[in-house]
Amino acid sequence: MRGLPFFCLASASLYALVAMSLGIYMGASHDHVLAPAHAHLNLVGWVSVALYGLYYHAVPTAAETRLAKIHVAVASLGVVLLAPGIALAVLGITEGLASIGSLVTILSMLLFTTVIFTGRKTA
Secondary structure (H helix, E strand, O other), rough: OHHHHHHHHHHHHHHHHHHHHHHHHHHHHHHOOOHHHHHHHHHHHHHHHHHHHHHHHHOOOHHOOOHHHHHHHHHHHHHHHHHHHHHHHOOOOHHHHHHHHHHHHHHHHHHHHHHHHHOOOOO
């Protein structure tokens, strides 16, 4: 496996490691205030990005399109904005980054939905 599927699964595994580390930290410290950030990093970073990678592995013609590459770039941006943004929001610092991350993340899902339903090369 290489290309876009590999990038997705490698990225997802890194997101999972960060999320698990945060979970272990919260458990050890008995401070679970960052649980929403932990949960979103697991769901949006680990699960969603891994599923994208599995889809692109199963449908290699989709992975070759420019739209798929844009999708994965937007999805990655969404993860790195959303999870820290939620952490900042629950800490009472700012909600701005979480809002931007949310919009970027839903845009990535719209792009993925488009990739699935177009079923043709858009490169």
